[in-house]
Amino acid sequence: MTTFVVAEMRVGRARPFGLRGQPSAIDKQRVLGPITAEGAGLAGDEQGDRRHHGGPDKAIHAYPVAHYPLWRKDIPEAADRFGPGAFGENLVVECVTEADICLGDRWRLGTALLARGASPAGS
Numbered sequence: 240m241t242t243f244v245v246a247e248m249r250v251g252r253a254r255p256f257g258l259r260g261q262p263s264a265i266d267k268q269r270v271l272g273p274i275t276a277e278g279a280g281l282a283g284d285e286q287g288d289r290r291h292h293g294g295p296d297k298a299i300h301a302y303p304v305a306h307y308p309l310w311r312k313d314i315p316e317a318a319d320r321f322g323p324g325a326f327g328e329n330l331v332v333e334c335v336t337e338a339d340i341c342l343g344d345r346w347r348l349g350t351a352l353l354a355r356g357a358s359p360a361g362s
Contacts, residue, residue: 243335245348246304247323248274250284262287265327276351281329292327299353302328303336 249267256263264285275282278295286293292300310321323331330348345354 301330
């Protein structure tokens with residue numbers, strides 16, 4: 240059984256983003272205290288592009304803490320941008336990466352049951 244630690248939970252609202260002002264909710268803010276997980280994601284969280292994000296099969300995005308230093312090393316001129324929340328993640332997780340889990344794995348987080356689904360890139 241793979242265990243992990245949730246270092247942070249984050250949610251965000253959709254707002255215009257980028258040169259064309261397309262809706263995005265990548266700017267997730269840290270939540271202190273409990274939050275409700277619903278079928279479409281975390282309470283108070285939105286997605287700007289529901290075709291590629293959100294819904295029952297992509298409801299909660301987790302990202303490993305272990306990857307932030309790699310991004311800072313690979314793109315040092317933007318190193319200050321690579322920390323919790325940089326990738327629009329809802330869960331900032333420790334003690335696990337993609338190498339530690341398999342498609343279909345499930346975890347209990349409070350009263351919610353989370354399952355790893357396929358990402359668009361298949362990773």
